[in-house]
Amino acid sequence: MKRIILLLIVPILLLSNNKIIMEKRKTIVTIFTEEAGKTKLVAGVKFGTNKLITCAHSFLNKHDNFAIIDTLVPDSIPKSIDKPKILAINYKKDIAIILVPGANWKNSSKLSKLKFTKDDLIYAIGSPIGKQGGLITVGKFIKENSWRLHSDVLIDHGNSGGAILDKNGDLIAISNKTIILKATRENLGTYATKISSIYKVME
Template sequence: MRRLWLLFAQVATICLALLLIVSTLKPEWVNKFSSFGKSAHLTSSTIPMLEAPINTVAPGSYRDAAKRAMPSVVNIFTTKEVKRAKNPLYNDPLFRRFFGQNPNPPPEKQSSLGSGVIVSANGYVITNNHVVNSADEIDVVLTDGRKAIAKVVGTDPETDLALIKIDLPDLPAITLGHIEKASVGDVVLAIGNPFGVGQTITMGIISALARNHLDINTFENFIQTDAAINPGNSGGALIDTNGNLIGINSAIFSQNGGSLGIGFAIPVSTVKSVMDGIMANGHVIRGWIGVEPQDVTPELAENFGVKENAGTLIAGVIRSGPADRAGVKPGDILVKVNDTQVTDRVAMMNLIAQLPPDQKAKLTFLRKGKTLTLDVLIGTRQPQPVSTTNDDDEDGAK
């Protein structure tokens, strides 16, 4: 018995010595052997797993709309030279004696970013006027990585739109939609380059249509949306769920510079009208009659004996202008342009702007309680500088 025990002890000692040598020289053999049982256990049929089909599309996905529209949206980078203010210390002769006689500092280069939408395979890109205004150089970058320098074809500051052109082949033009078929509550997608992070798409709904009285542009007919629009999105696309363009992102209401869920886009109907005007004449031609309109407040409505939304008050008339020559007087209330009812100042401006110059239009007024119809020969409106103040100019431009 003692001999068997000694034999067992010798075999066990030899096995332990071999294990020590193998673990030292070939540790991977030990790891492979120790994990064999675990692997067999984990891949057994005791843990059933389900895997979705590769072609499964998530319900409610807008990937097809995004895929159609995103290649048409470009990033726009602009640079311009800005003169720096003269250092007031140069007014001191002693300072000039030690630091030189040149008081004019070199100009400073400023850069900004925005977005644009390719509207024609010929290279025409629509964007916001404030994106390219006064830029010395405009660089356009496509989603496929191609770059081009753009030139300005024409601008319309009063709607904050600009048409630029790039020279590249095989450009993916977007499909223009029909804003007249859109309704509040429709899902929309905003595409742009917010804060310069790269092309981004956000989702929301149409919160309101025909928004005006915002004092953003002279002529306003905004689509309001809660799709996130941030700095850098300006000039980008607002599309429907089919990938069709219904607006150009233009402005946001914000107290901190970021999206608060109140964004505004210029409707595609205005975009098409502006593009047609720029392509035909180099600028947009609008009608003008030379008056200063004013909304009819409840107090004015009571004084004039009219309803509050039944026209616009003519507060002033430009001397020798179309309205003055036709006999329009301050204090008249314009209630109709041809056969279209005027509800307020903005409606009047839009109606007059749509009239072709050098043609007569029938304008219906209330004067001292009596209805008066005058034939006015429409003039041509000169582009007005865009201002953020509340000072009215001719025809109520802001």
């Protein structure tokens, strides 16, 4: 009887986690920037009531023109007189913080309080080119240092600036890039800036 109960509980827990992660797609927006006449697409993560966190490498400077689209919660981006602006940017840690005047996020990201060990499951949500609206990929935690997290979760172009989440759907880090060996196409993993670094960028 105990074995039957356990077998029933595990799928229910997995299904519950999947629903939580799916719901977190609403914390992701798509950001369009221009560089040398070419449009670039990255993801951004809702943070607090009116801020977005994204990667810095898509911006040449704090005064770049950019547009924000929220495909899952269109009304979350207010039609304000004041345009969104970059509050802070750190190219070394590849983090940018954007203020969206008039926004009042109802579904912004919560910060993870979990401690991670090798092979713990983590999730990436972003806006890969042609797939706006939050595509989810899953991978395993590998290691971390004081400001960067390394995992084997695979992200595509457009996922940069998206969220790395724990099993509860809470925010761990912001995606930067995936390293792939050109010769063998071997995936060496994805690097992301830990949320603990965000506050230092804002100071």
